[in-house]
Amino acid sequence: MISPLGSRYGIQGALGRSVKRASTSVPTVFYPTADTYLTSFGSYDTYNFGATELWLALNYSQSTHYSSWLYKFDLSLASGKTVTGATLTLTAMYGGAKNYARAIAFYGISSANGDWVEGTKDAQIAGSGEPCWDAKEADGSGGVTTAWAGSAGCATSGTDYSATSIGGVADVDYNNSDYTAYDAVFNSTGIALVQSWIDSPQTNYGIVCPNRSNWYPPIYGREVSNDLYKPTLTLTYS
Secondary structure, eight states, X not given: OOOXXXXXXXXXXXXXXXXXXXXXXXXXXXXXXXXXXXXXXXXXXXXXXXXXXXXXXXXXXXXXXXEEEEEEOOOGGGTXXXXXXXXXXXXXXXXXXXXXXXXXXXXXXXXXXXXXOOOSOSSEEOOBTOOOSSOSEEBSSSSEEEOOSSSTTTOOBTTTBOSSOOEEEEEEOTTSOTTOEEXXXXXXXXXXXXXXXXXXXXXXXXXXXXXEOSOOOOEEOTTOSOXXXXXXXXXXXX
């Protein structure tokens, strides 16, 4: 069962690294080594958010504006392990009065987009080689050097990302309390994907929550200073 948690649980480690424990039965937490937010809203479709700590994920129109979230984790410290469970945890900044509960799902990014980077901008025009909604690699002047493999926003199922969900969150809701942490428990497809990253690191292209067109609260990225609010991937091993 996927459910929101009121506070962050688990073991916190250094950015992009796992927490070492004597027993592999204890969950190990990884922070992203890259994450970014893509949005189609207005001129922001040419903007990079690689250095943005809070992703203002509230869409101003549920039918015409969209966003995607991309994450990548370095699992080199799990080399040789066999994964039995995986959970992606994201924290929202605040709740509120809006009753817009929505489900979100995550997918493995395709090899065609495997060389994406997060970029260095904080809501500014994407620099040369940086991603935005319109481009996997922007030209630095609001144009496109390399497009996403399928469509803008890394949003085409089966081309930009795998068609099978690896897990999700059933209820991301404004009516939940501030700083609510949401757990997306990976299914068997997700666990197999994570295992493949450990066994063959060169196939680790990251994950995406694609093409969101509904309302949901702002989500923290890895740049937030408080470790409690950073996205995390928690693994358990056999």
